[in-house]
Amino acid sequence: MKHADLWERVLLYGVEHSPWVQGIRLALAHHQIPTQLTSYPLSLSWFWKYGPVFPVLQLRDSSIHIDSFQMYVLLGTHGYDVGINKIDEEERFLLQAEMEKLFSIYALGRCGKGKNWRFHTAWSTMREVPNRVRGIVFRAWLSHYFWVLIQGGIHMVKKKNRQPYDLERIENLLVDWNQKLENRPWLTGDRVGFVDFAFFGHIQCMMSGLTDELIPILKRQQELMKWIEKMLTLQEGYHPIYAQRLLGMTSVAQSTSKQRAIFWVAWFGFLFLWPCTFFVIGCALYNRRNNPARTFAVLERYRKERQQRT
Numbered sequence: 401m402k403h404a405d406l407w408e409r410v411l412l413y414g415v416e417h418s419p420w421v422q423g424i425r426l427a428l429a430h431h432q433i434p435t436q437l438t439s440y441p442l443s444l445s446w447f448w449k450y451g452p453v454f455p456v457l458q459l460r461d462s463s464i465h466i467d468s469f470q471m472y473v474l475l476g477t478h479g480y481d482v483g484i485n486k487i488d489e490e491e492r493f494l495l496q497a498e499m500e501k502l503f504s505i506y507a508l509g510r511c512g513k514g515k516n517w518r519f520h521t522a523w524s525t526m527r528e529v530p531n532r533v534r535g536i537v538f539r540a541w542l543s544h545y546f547w548v549l550i551q552g553g554i555h556m557v558k559k560k561n562r563q564p565y566d567l568e569r570i571e572n573l574l575v576d577w578n579q580k581l582e583n584r585p586w587l588t589g590d591r592v593g594f595v596d597f598a599f600f601g602h603i604q605c606m607m608s609g610l611t612d613e614l615i616p617i618l619k620r621q622q623e624l625m626k627w628i629e630k631m632l633t634l635q636e637g638y639h640p641i642y643a644q645r646l647l648g649m650t651s652v653a654q655s656t657s658k659q660r661a662i663f664w665v666a667w668f669g670f671l672f673l674w675p676c677t678f679f680v681i682g683c684a685l686y687n688r689r690n691n692p693a694r695t696f697a698v699l700e701r702y703r704k705e706r707q708q709r710t
Contacts, residue, residue, distance in 0.1 A: 405460065406461055406463075406478065407478065408434070409435075409460065410458065410459055411435075411438065411442065411458040412424070412435050412436065412437050412438070413437075413438055413439075413440070413442050413455060413457075414437060414438075415454070415539060416526045416527065416608075416640055417522065417605055417608045418454060418601075419499075419602040419604065419605040420455055420598075420601060421437070421454055421455045421468075421601070422602075422604040423468050424455055424468045424471045424472070424601075425601075425638075426600055426601065427475060427480075427482055428475075429635065430592070430635070433480075438532070438535050439538050439539035440534050440538045441456070442456055442458055446464075447684075448683075448687060449690060450466075450687060450688070450690055451684045451688030451689075452545060452684055452688075453695070466691070466692070468598065468601075469496050470693075472594035472597075475594075481591075482593045482597070483588040483589060483593025486588060486593065487588070495598075496598075496698045497698050497699050498573075498576070499599065500699035501573065504553075504696060504699065505564075505566055506570055506605075506606055506611055507553070508550060508564040508565050509564075509565035509611045509613065510550060510611060511550050511551070512554060512564075512565070515610060516547070518609075518610060519543070519547060520547070520667065522608065522609055523542070523543035523546075523663070524543075524660045524663040524664060524667070525655050526539065527655045528659055531656075536659055536662045536666065537662065537663075537666040540670060541670055541677070541680075543667065544670055544677055544681060545684060545685075548678075548681050548685070552685075567617065571617045574617060574618065574621050574624065575621065577624060578622070578624045581623035581624060581626075582623055587599055592634060596627075596631065600628075600631050603628060603643045604640075604641075604642045604643055606618070607642040609642070609645075615645070615646060618646060619646065625646070628643055629647070632644055639652075640652045
């Protein structure tokens with residue numbers, strides 16, 4: 401039975417470039433569930449306890465839910481068909497780990513040499529709907545936070561004498577996803593479902609303008625490209641659709657000039673107060689460890705279990 405009253409309008413904490421946010425938003429849009437996306441955390445106490453990890457979903461009864469894959473389970477439990485019962489819990493865990501592994505490589509290409517200014521500019525063009533100043537201001541802080549987080553990730557990979565943004569490894573992983581579609585129409589099975597929404601969220605992130613080196617790699621994956629075209633048709637009317645850039649379409653809804661002006665005033669303010677800004681970022685990174693839904697938590701668990709088995 402559907403609990404439609406709980407889903408009359410939901411609040412989703414996150415930003416448009418997050419693959420995990422995009423995935424659950426696509427699922428919500430597919431089931432015509434009105435969703436309000438905000439860059440501002442659901443509460444400051446939540447932010448200080450768990451760090452700026454998203455998505456975070458709040459239903460009408462004020463209940464709060466974390467981890468996009470658990471949100472798909474919640475949708476299925478409440479009667480919205482996302483194919484969650486077709487794939488057991490262990491396989492869902494492995495699929496999520498595979499997505500995190502892919503993300504752990506391509507995300508490091510979003511900023512760095514020649515891309516740092518573009519990275520922050522991309523954050524300025526994200527929309528804030530409804531238009532709230534506090535959300536725009538917090539998003540300006542988030543751009544500093546994620547820049548530090550990615551730079552830290554790049555440094556850690558280099559310490560291991562590995563290439564942080566390894567296009568060959570990314571292509572090998574995309575080939576694996578391409579092969580999953582060779583004998584079925586959708587990643588979830590015979591009908592579109594949560595795996596499709598989740599993985600399309602990653603396609604959205606890859607095509608948001610900071611990792612265009614991946615365009616020719618994706619275009620070489622024939623089954624994936626057919627699937628992307630079907631997903632684009634299925635999600636007609638959803639915005640923003642960054643993935644349409646793979647088909648030569650470039651029109652993507654962006655923030656207004658007023659929203660961008662507010663963003664840059666806040667961004668330079670945080671830069672001017674960098675010692676304080678960096679201190680808060682450090683606290684947020686430390687508290688992030690308390691969040692079981694943080695990116696790479698599933699991948700870390702997968703690696704530990706694999707080591708134990710061997």
